[in-house]
Amino acid sequence: MEEKEKKDYQEYISQITPKHNFWLQLGNAFVCGGMICTIGQFITNVALNLGQDQDTAGTICSVILILCSALLTGFNLYPSIVKWGGAGALVPITGFANSVAAPAIENQVQGQVFGIGATIFTIAGPVILYGVFSSWVLGLIYWLTLL
Numbered sequence: 001m002e003e004k005e006k007k008d009y010q011e012y013i014s015q016i017t018p019k020h021n022f023w024l025q026l027g028n029a030f031v032c033g034g035m036i037c038t039i040g041q042f043i044t045n046v047a048l049n050l051g052q053d054q055d056t057a058g059t060i061c062s063v064i065l066i067l068c069s070a071l072l073t074g075f076n077l078y079p080s081i082v083k084w085g086g087a088g089a090l091v092p093i094t095g096f097a098n099s100v101a102a103p104a105i106e107n108q109v110q111g112q113v114f115g116i117g118a119t120i121f122t123i124a125g126p127v128i129l130y131g132v133f134s135s136w137v138l139g140l141i142y143w144l145t146l147l
């Protein structure tokens with residue numbers, strides 16, 4: 001009886017597990033990420049044509065992309081983009097902005113401190129922590145090799 005239950009359970013799991021088309025997801029991620037990068041390049045080119053240097057134009061591009069991502073998250077549009085574009089929407093800087101804004105928006109009803117303040121970095125916090133830590137370790141290794 002136990003073997004039949006396991007088999008029935010496995011059949012049930014295979015029936016309810018969503019089936020995904022890998023190549024379609026790959027194509028969507030490529031197109032979505034490419035569109036975000038194309039928009040970023042357009043913003044950078046406009047800033048350069050307005051007389052900004054390369055560093056300033058890059059900063060302007062980053063700020064505008066982050067602002068747009070936060071606004072799209074606030075209007076609950078970014079999840080639809082992520083659902084369609086997958087990693088193409090999550091990997092660029094816009095995905096990082098979404099991961100910071102989403103918990104803050106979701107928990108704002110709990111107040112400024114316990115809602116927004118306590119949850120704003122729940123998704124992005126580990127990325128920031130380990131990014132800074134690994135940068136520090138690599139910097140230390142680099143410094144030690146120069147001695």
